[in-house]
Amino acid sequence: MSRASNRFDTKKVNSELVTLTYGALVAQMVKDAENTDDVSKQLERLGYNMGVRLIEDFLAKTGTGRCMDLKDTADKIQSAFKMYLGVQPNVANWSPGGDEFSFILDTNPLTDLVELPDDLKNLKYCNIICGVIRGALEMVQLDVQSWIVQDQLKGDQNTEIRVKFIRRLEDAMPAGED
Amino acid sequence: MCDQSVFEIFHSELVNYVIQNNETQLKNTSKTHGEDLSNLEYIGFSTGFRIIERLTRELPRFRDELDTMKFICTDFWSAIYMKQIDNLRTNHQGIYVLQDNCFRYLSKLSNTKQYLDLSPRYVTFTCGLLRGSLANLGIRSIVTAEVQTMPSCKFHIQVQRN
């Protein structure tokens, strides 16, 4: 067992591992759940649980400082996409008030090799990403909503993930102080 | 840079999902037996079945069963777990024992007896992954895992001959 070889591009293998395992999980969820909406919700929740942990990994690895504004936050999430998913989405479609924006993905490793059958056309397959964003930002005191606007699995040109800023969360006061 | 942490954290949530789903199912049927991880094993199986296809597409055929196992222990394991299997044993009659002294999904949990009873949750996906990969390479098997002290783990592969 001396061969210290690495015959494979581990980066690529890992990305495929995520894609395939995710696909197998979604298939299992579809079997378990009563309806497609429940699956979409569960995927979002699973993403949320990942987000609250992944943010710590991201902060530890990148040494990122506090964001100046939402634009800064969007840029940081963009780099997190690159780091964790291996793709760099565009940040676009800012709302006039500057409190809403989108990530546009030309390619999405999660949906590589995936095709949705007709009875699952309502499934929000990539909802896990929305959940990760919501969970991660909540941990840095940003309450946001995130949802899928366009979906390549439904024949759209790109995958578009929308993020809307709701409010800043405050640090908890110690008990007994006001 | 593509990061291992994503899969590590995703794997944890995968385990949580299967366990929570079991709990709701059990509540509905009011059964009370041990933890059923077969869905987790199956998710591993289908992942392994498909990923090995992509990994071996451009490789020459394996000479024999042992050659296949060696591939699993080295290239396959390091592509997925960032290290090789530390020890491979076989009785040359279809039983293989793959020992990983620091198995990735156990390495953060414990290096003592603490949480030992929960270790099956974190090795079952990989049992399925092995079984699925081997199945696609034409080897039918039963794969089980044995954990005595985390983070070390032995995967027992029993090849089914007929």
Next chain:
Amino acid sequence: MTVHNIYIFNKNGNLLYYHEWNRLKQTGMTREEEAKLMYGMLFSIKSFVNKISPVDPKDGFLYYKTSKYTLHYFETLTGLKFVLNTDINAQGVRELLQEIYNQVYVEYVVKNPLLNLSEPIESEIFKAKLDALVKQSPVFLSRVP
């Protein structure tokens, strides 16, 4: 040099972990009361430091020092609070706290799915890794002054 003790709080002020190495004097309070007092002080001093600052406070509160010990404070963007008490000559404690977060907390708490992030940390491997990291640091030299 020496390290006296460590407190880790979550963003809501719950004590997640406490450990002491060379602590020479106890407060006489329960650990719970002591933690509450500590968190209250941190909360106040943080807001005071930021409020009163004549310039952009940037990192805010970092440490305070008496003639006998220094309390070092490190807060992550996620609101985790690490407090390390050392002797007054200790150098590089901020780096040590950063390492505790990066190499021990993130690896052995965040990546241990059996731990709930808002509950006290009961993992033995976390305790062992933290102890090892602190003891191998130059800040730690168990000779008590």
